[in-house]
Amino acid sequence: MKKHLLPLLAACMAFAGSTICKAADTIKVGVLHSLSGTMAISETSLRDALLFAFDEINKAGGIKVGDKSYMIEPVIVDGASNWPLFAEKAKQLLEEDKVAVVFGCWTSVSRKSVLPVFEKDNGLLFYPVQYEGEELSKNIFYTAEAVNQQATPAVDYLLAQGKKKFYLIGTDYVYPQTTNLILYKYLLLHGISLENIGGGLRKDDSGKVISAGKYTPFGHTDYQQIVSEIKQFAASGDACVINTINGDSNVPFFKEVAAAGLTPADCPVVSFSLAEDELRALPTKDLVGELGCWTYFMSLNTPENKAFLGRWDSWLKEENHPGVVKEKRAVDSPMVLSYDGAYLWKAAVEKAGSFDVDKVREALESETIYFDGPGGKITINKNHHATKNVYIGETRANGQFKIVKSYDQVFGEPFLLKGLDEKLAAK
Amino acid sequence: MKLPLVLALAVLLAGLTANPGTALAEADPVRKKLAEAILSEGGEQQQLLNELADTGSKAVVEILTAWSREGVFIFTSADNSKIPVILEEAEDSAGKRRALRIEDGQALRDSQGSELRFASSELAPADTDMRLRSVIQQALDTLALSMGAPDSRRSAALKLGNSQKIRYLPLLQNRLSKERNSEVRRGIEEAVALLELSGTDARTQIEAIRHLGQLRAIGCVDNLKSTIAKKGCAPEVIAAGKEAIRSIEDHIWWVNFFGTIFHGLSLGSVLLVVALGLAITFGLMGIINMAHGEMIAVGAYACYVVQNLFAAGFGFSVTLPFNFFGRPLHFGLHLPGINATGWFYETYFLFAIPMSFAAAALAGLFIERTVIRFLYRRPLESLLATWGISLAMQQCFRMVFGANNVQVNSPSWLLGHFTINDVSFGYNRVFVIGFAAVIVLATWLLLTKTSLGLLVRAVMQNRTMASCLGVRTARVNMLTFAFGSGLAGLAGAFLSQIGNVGPSLGQTYIVDSFMTVVLGGVGSIVGTVCSAVGIGTTDQVLQQTTGSPVTGKIIVLVAIILFLQWKPGGLFSIRSRSLD
Numbered sequence A: 001m002k003k004h005l006l007p008l009l010a011a012c013m014a015f016a017g018s019t020i021c022k023a024a025d026t027i028k029v030g031v032l033h034s035l036s037g038t039m040a041i042s043e044t045s046l047r048d049a050l051l052f053a054f055d056e057i058n059k060a061g062g063i064k065v066g067d068k069s070y071m072i073e074p075v076i077v078d079g080a081s082n083w084p085l086f087a088e089k090a091k092q093l094l095e096e097d098k099v100a101v102v103f104g105c106w107t108s109v110s111r112k113s114v115l116p117v118f119e120k121d122n123g124l125l126f127y128p129v130q131y132e133g134e135e136l137s138k139n140i141f142y143t144a145e146a147v148n149q150q151a152t153p154a155v156d157y158l159l160a161q162g163k164k165k166f167y168l169i170g171t172d173y174v175y176p177q178t179t180n181l182i183l184y185k186y187l188l189l190h191g192i193s194l195e196n197i198g199g200g201l202r203k204d205d206s207g208k209v210i211s212a213g214k215y216t217p218f219g220h221t222d223y224q225q226i227v228s229e230i231k232q233f234a235a236s237g238d239a240c241v242i243n244t245i246n247g248d249s250n251v252p253f254f255k256e257v258a259a260a261g262l263t264p265a266d267c268p269v270v271s272f273s274l275a276e277d278e279l280r281a282l283p284t285k286d287l288v289g290e291l292g293c294w295t296y297f298m299s300l301n302t303p304e305n306k307a308f309l310g311r312w313d314s315w316l317k318e319e320n321h322p323g324v325v326k327e328k329r330a331v332d333s334p335m336v337l338s339y340d341g342a343y344l345w346k347a348a349v350e351k352a353g354s355f356d357v358d359k360v361r362e363a364l365e366s367e368t369i370y371f372d373g374p375g376g377k378i379t380i381n382k383n384h385h386a387t388k389n390v391y392i393g394e395t396r397a398n399g400q401f402k403i404v405k406s407y408d409q410v411f412g413e414p415f416l417l418k419g420l421d422e423k424l425a426a427k
Numbered sequence B: 001m002k003l004p005l006v007l008a009l010a011v012l013l014a015g016l017t018a019n020p021g022t023a024l025a026e027a028d029p030v031r032k033k034l035a036e037a038i039l040s041e042g043g044e045q046q047q048l049l050n051e052l053a054d055t056g057s058k059a060v061v062e063i064l065t066a067w068s069r070e071g072v073f074i075f076t077s078a079d080n081s082k083i084p085v086i087l088e089e090a091e092d093s094a095g096k097r098r099a100l101r102i103e104d105g106q107a108l109r110d111s112q113g114s115e116l117r118f119a120s121s122e123l124a125p126a127d128t129d130m131r132l133r134s135v136i137q138q139a140l141d142t143l144a145l146s147m148g149a150p151d152s153r154r155s156a157a158l159k160l161g162n163s164q165k166i167r168y169l170p171l172l173q174n175r176l177s178k179e180r181n182s183e184v185r186r187g188i189e190e191a192v193a194l195l196e197l198s199g200t201d202a203r204t205q206i207e208a209i210r211h212l213g214q215l216r217a218i219g220c221v222d223n224l225k226s227t228i229a230k231k232g233c234a235p236e237v238i239a240a241g242k243e244a245i246r247s248i249e250d251h252i253w254w255v256n257f258f259g260t261i262f263h264g265l266s267l268g269s270v271l272l273v274v275a276l277g278l279a280i281t282f283g284l285m286g287i288i289n290m291a292h293g294e295m296i297a298v299g300a301y302a303c304y305v306v307q308n309l310f311a312a313g314f315g316f317s318v319t320l321p322f323n324f325f326g327r328p329l330h331f332g333l334h335l336p337g338i339n340a341t342g343w344f345y346e347t348y349f350l351f352a353i354p355m356s357f358a359a360a361a362l363a364g365l366f367i368e369r370t371v372i373r374f375l376y377r378r379p380l381e382s383l384l385a386t387w388g389i390s391l392a393m394q395q396c397f398r399m400v401f402g403a404n405n406v407q408v409n410s411p412s413w414l415l416g417h418f419t420i421n422d423v424s425f426g427y428n429r430v431f432v433i434g435f436a437a438v439i440v441l442a443t444w445l446l447l448t449k450t451s452l453g454l455l456v457r458a459v460m461q462n463r464t465m466a467s468c469l470g471v472r473t474a475r476v477n478m479l480t481f482a483f484g485s486g487l488a489g490l491a492g493a494f495l496s497q498i499g500n501v502g503p504s505l506g507q508t509y510i511v512d513s514f515m516t517v518v519l520g521g522v523g524s525i526v527g528t529v530c531s532a533v534g535i536g537t538t539d540q541v542l543q544q545t546t547g548s549p550v551t552g553k554i555i556v557l558v559a560i561i562l563f564l565q566w567k568p569g570g571l572f573s574i575r576s577r578s579l580d
Helices: A002-023 A040-059 A083-096 A108-120 A151-160 A174-189 A224-233 A247-259 A303-318 A333-352 A357-365 A417-426 B002-016 B020-025 B029-039 B042-053 B058-068 B130-146 B150-162 B166-178 B182-197 B202-215 B218-229 B235-284 B292-310 B342-346 B348-370 B379-401 B427-449 B451-461 B463-468 B473-498 B505-520 B525-546 B549-566
Strands: A026-033 A063-065 A068-078 A102-104 A125-127 A140-142 A165-171 A201-203 A209-212 A214-216 A239-244 A269-271 A291-294 A370-373 A376-380 A386-395 A401-410 B072-076 B082-087 B097-101 B313-324 B327-336 B417-420 B423-426
Touching (some): A026 A083, A040 A068, A040 A303, A040 A333, A063 A333, A068 A083, A083 A102, A102 A333, A108 A125, A108 A140, A108 A174, A151 A386, A151 A401, A165 A224, A174 A209, A174 A417, A214 A224, A224 A247, A247 A269, A247 B473, A303 A370, A333 A357, A376 A401, B029 B058, B029 B072, B029 B082, B042 B130, B058 B130, B130 B150, B130 B166, B150 B166, B166 B182, B182 B218, B218 B235, B235 B292, B235 B427, B235 B473, B235 B505, B292 B313, B292 B379, B292 B473, B292 B505, B342 B348, B348 B473, B423 B427, B427 B525, B451 B463, B451 B473, B473 B505, B505 B525, B505 B549, B525 B549
Parallel strands (some): A026 A068, A026 A102
Antiparallel strands (some): A063 A068, A291 A386, A376 A386, A386 A401, B072 B082, B082 B097, B313 B327, B417 B423
């Protein structure tokens, strides 16, 4: 009797041991967003999207490397809308927590501040928010919209609509300044003459244009003068406005636009910083018919997106992560690109068969890593940017977008200025 | 032989006078023609579209618009005939929509007679290409010229004028003879002149140019410039063009001049409305009131609550972040709404104005009783205490209303604008100027013509003396502070119409408020009025001349600093014998 019992017991223990051992196979993954301060309103949504992706991946059996499965263990840190703090937190994630990858950052300045840390410690960062381009770090993968996946398609669309005059307006910092400079050159290249680009130009001593468009500081509230200028600019009826105003200054701007009687039919405004999440806090009634351009819209009518939204809703009901708001949630492009980023990294790790940064990077650079996300297929290219679908939508009263145009599988190109300069010179 | 002709005419007339409301449901020849146009190709299609452009039917506008946006689909039935359809807006739970036949507006049914439903991906959209879309667009423009509001008719005319296609000329001239609205007429005249300008005959061009100059057509400067810059342009044309451009640019200068003055007045009024409450609490009472901004926010949130009460109701629930004897503290409130719609809903703002005054006044009363009354002789401590209050209040707003901004919809009578000689006046801006005038007048009357005002001035000038003479100073203090806070609340109600309503609303305006009051001279209402209007106008003029919204503000701030060096008491300094 005893003789039989002992091996059985041993087998039991071994089995128990193996399951414990299996459960202990986790891999640490960093989430670096502002969970407090000015940017918290936008960035907490990205943390939620990432937690959702991690829960989904874990539920489906985790990440398979070789014959082992690893569960994702998120390490969430708060950048607190404080750019130097972002660098410190990145250092902590890479050197103390030894995370395999970090998903994070929203503003370009926070990305610029963590960049040297990632390069020094050879970390891996996935960056999900539309940005100005002109950057390529070997340690960062940009699932974000590059300028040619948001700004230039929008301009193409407006040109096709017969618009001949473009007024550029934005908040005064690196993203609008760079984007507008690119657009200024792009418009010149497409035969729009100098006087038909509104907002003003600034030149340096040698006469080279260094800034195009009108700029207001963060939190600006008085748009009377600018809107009346736009109104005169648009008097001929073939003008449009390219809006890179960031944050809640959009409210006084659009209220003034509505009060001045500038309708989307006469002079549409295309905004690059207003997605569904931001529209929740804006008077959408005044914005109906204005344009937006992103690589994902919540209203996208595809089975993949509907299934995704269904899963997101049921996750919101079930999850018990601290601090996740459950009511009145919207999903937008930065959230989906964060989500896509998690899956792209998983695919790359599984292909590389390792969590080693160099091997994962090699896998990602092989141009074979793709993911069928809610916004369509997204493929990482050798230049660390992604090829994906681009959509142009009109704002509706319910805070959603009606898609009016889509461009399939646009290649993400970060460096546009040099090429435009060369083409302009050739012209 | 005659009968079919009469019939055809009658049918045509019916199509022309088709009631827009029921147009979708009617089976008329116009719709037939539409269906035909969608299925045909090439020159025939173009011909049909041109004919459709003359129908003036709303259904045609709807369907053509849908077509140019790939919203018209081709359904191929079992017997291989093609039926053009549009999909209804409303989706069912499966994401499918009813298909309506273009031909008669009826739902598409299968052979058993049950309605067919589709998702837009299941049907092939009717083909459009760039060329076809532009033909459709032209048809739509022609239709727009005769339909809709004056504004849209005018912009449709200008669009045709800018197209530089001479074939629109008869269409526009034809419309000109029928149009009654003077603004639209001016637009059409502009468009006609623009088209004539694009011709080659020098004499017509000169006439068109002169006409444009007389019309002072702001939108045509670009066209005039490009015309006279063209190679081979006759010298007479160039001379006429230059003169026209000069007269239009003169006109633009005047438009900008009056526009800037109006903008300055309206910005000044905003500053005045915002600062008036502070002119009472800081200016008269001497409390360095850092919570003034939050009083403004109270008014704005009161406006939000009233708006919600007119709609679906207002509710909140707050769980405090600490435990009270082991129990989480939780409280909430739900006020049912009255679900008003239409014009009644739009009147919510009229109720919101007194409510925001009352809410902020009550909040002020509470703060005065609990904190400020202990600090009348200690101004520096009042600064710290009110700053603390302001932080606490901001956190309260976050807990009750959330950290995000809330939406306050403008009633439609505050949206829109009117134009006098190309200077446009926004209703909300006109409103704020009137609003500011009314509350300044009311405040002035209260302070100078009522016995309460007399007591207020007495107490503020010399508390001890007033008290000796039997004035109940504590009560007067309390009422004055509440009144000042109430005025801040009114400012909040107005600001909700032009900007954001959020927890940090007050922070945006606190600096401007102090700036206005200090420049005007502490304690002087007249000074506050002058400094508000002065700052507003200077700021707008500088914005206009420097072309940058920031430079103007910087220059204004520097000027204020320099001015206060020269006259520390502000514009209207009060000479007082009191020693404090």
